[in-house]
Amino acid sequence: MKSAVVLLPGLNRDRDMIAALTKISGKPPVTVWETDTEIPDVDLIVIPGGFSYGDYLRCGAIAARMPALKAVADKAAKGVMVIGVCNGFQILVESGLLPGALMRNTSLKFVCREVKLQIANANTAFTRNYQPGQIIRCPVAHHDGNYFADAETLARLEGNGQVVFRYAEGTNPNGSINDIAGIVSAKGNVLGLMPHPENLIEAAHGGSDGRGLFESALGIAA
């Protein structure tokens, strides 16, 4: 399977993501620049983490208005898989590809630590290599990861099984409603999550719990 990574000024986990995709799939992803209006034929598009355009306005707000994100939206509409991690998640929300909002952490501080995630839905293209309810380790590193959605949206997300990752065992680092760490779109092909599975994929990271997400998406057997 072929993948692409979206590059925008200010993103800074792009190299981490490219390394992870390369190690797991065996081939480097193609890259898409902010002004690109077309994305090559790929099966998976990833928007990595960072501080696009400095995030001096609402996180992801400027990025969501760049040509590359229009191209991502076109691909998503055609059913191509899209993953947004951290700032990537914020950008997907700002683009309207995912519902809700990511607010400032309740601590009002940046937080970088390892948390526990529960696989809230193992029946998605992104989680099929995990067991339902499985608890995995995963790092987080963000200032604005406090997921919020209005009651109606929340009920719909929960009812449809669109909540995919949930902070577990009391490790919610940011105050997210219903401990939500990651959600998929109604069609199931767009995933946004705050944690960084790309930073836990090999022995040097102290574990490989994050691998399953990429292996699921890239169609690699567990």
Add this chain to the structure above:
Amino acid sequence: MTISNTRQITPELIAAHGLKPDEYQRILDLVGREPSFTELGIFSAMWNEHCSYKSSKKWLRTLPTKGDVVIQGPGENAGVVDIGDGDCVVFKMESHNHPSYIEPYQGAATGVGGILRDVFTMGARPIAAMNALRFGAPDHPKTRHLVAGVVSGVGGYGNAFGVPTVGGEVNFDARYNGNILVNAFAAGLAKTDAIFLSQAKGVGLPVVYLGAKTGRDGVGGATMASAEFDDKIDEKRPTVQVGDPFTEKCLLEACLELMASGAVIAIQDMGAAGLTCSAVEMGAKGDLGIELDLDKVPVREERMSAYEMMLSESQERMLMVLRPEKEEEAEAIFTKWGLDFAIVGKTTDDLRFRVLHQGEEVANLPIKELGDEAPEYDRPWVEPKKPAELDVSALPKVDVADALLKLLGGPDLSSRRWVWEQYDTMIQGNSLQRPGGDAGVVRVEGHASKALAFSSDVTPRYCEADPYEGGKQAVAECWRNLTATGALPLAATDNLNFGNPERPEIMGQLVAAIKGIGEACRALGFPIVSGNVSLYNETNGQGILPTPTIGGVGLLADWSQMARIGFAAADEAILLVGAPSAWGTHLGQSVFLRDIHGRAEGAAPPVDLAHEKRVGNHVRALISSGIVTACHDVSDGGLAVALAEMAMASGIGARIDAPPAAPAEAFFGEDQGRYVLAVAAEAAEEIVQAATKAGVAAARIGTTGGRELKLGEAHAISISELTTAHESWFPKFMGT
């Protein structure tokens, strides 16, 4: 408001620029006429303590700066050290003390930004950062505000830029009440055949301005940083710069692309004294003149005067000499990243530094003399007095377990998690050891097994008691922390923070500390390759504790053999290596004496450098052989604290024998050159024998296992109780 170019030069104006009357006379002698206002500003920028090292230069020259692996020593933006396979590590530590006290968030943020720029100016991609922070007493009304601001500033810049912060220090002492210390370290990775320097080459070549636009922020910052503080310090806020990590991240990528394109002849970041310092340095180093046309400088404010442009410390800017045939390609790279690219001048062959503004020549100065002829002082100094030895017999007996809990739950030895969880410690995916251990460790990208270790160390209370021994100890502890991971220490950077050097007793501290640092660096083969001096850390006549921070870098050939501090398994033997037969003896200037007995007394622990080297080399060899399952150096708080940290790191407890001599000294003494190791029980005897044979003291002092730490006869403490004490102080202090 615009500062005019044509102000009358008065004695008051000269003094306001931090220039002494004899320094001004020197200027008159050099220029042969009264300087223009802009020229006065340029001299003030070049000749202040921060840029000229005029008080410390004489002594800095005595430091060892060469070695087999040293590619570039002090004098460039950062030091460069060979790590083999065509790779090198580029690193430096620099202070941003004064700005951080005035405006903690921006002061700390731009300190991080400045040191990152120093590293990538040389062609290196930053891979690790550390921050050595020192604050006033916890109960001082400003301390909490300063801690919150500095920590979020460090994080705000480093996290957005995208460099992992893998280590550092945070300490409190009333002597920093009016002058906090923010010492920022950064290291980057480069190819040895692609290092970029600041020396301009070639006449008539374009001088190019890169990065962010110039504004009025930070005008006169370096001069401010070379003055003592008084009660009107809040009025200095406009001299602090404002950081933009987004622009810096774009500048990093653009500079690395530019360097790869072959367009760069010389490059220099604009740090302290901005355009002035960078242009003069590039020209003077290359024996060339520089002509700048300020009308071409990208500005973000209107009607800026030449004076303001030359002294602005706006961040995220670079100056370079360009290969003219590459202009189009170079400009395209900067346009792609949304950054300014402007040809603002040219190199000349007349050795003059000429500045043009609106058709007028506002400065015309001899470029070499601006740097080389800066005043240099051999300031009077007095030998520091040594405190009386501690009379241990007068100490009341205390319970070892209770004392340990109190120390772990106190300001200086409690967990710094509250701090480092605000830093991105794992970005780039190479962090093998994050804060909380002996050193931060980052693997070398593109290499199967190599990793670099980083540690920042100094014990200011030792330096206060005995600057010479304290200087030695700072180097030794840094070397020891690197060794404790299994890394071979390569080289170091020094950040010397002291009070007013015009006072002989302060100058005496600086001199003695440098002598101690030099002595230790020579003995341990640990040269100083870069550094920074911060003087005048003094408020209303009260100086800080002498604080010569040492940032060290070590190389692990194979990170799979790296040691960590946490006990790895139960029923393993715990060995104490490098210690006297009584385990510990020295309570003078210890944390135990200060925090349990309320006495800051006695001599600083002496460092026997031959012993340090022998023990460290032995421990490192043991780690490389794969036999060591955990390793921790013994430092602040002594053996008890080291053991507690090892237990807390993994949740595996330990049972320690009754010490052979007095428990307080054995468990809390701060004797130097000691390590605690864990090894398989059956291997212990042989390791002890081999060590003894090699002249390294080693003894089995206990066994790992259980969920408690039992120190000799003292009552056992559960690890959860230790952890609660250790983890609670900081969040409680900060109120979150």
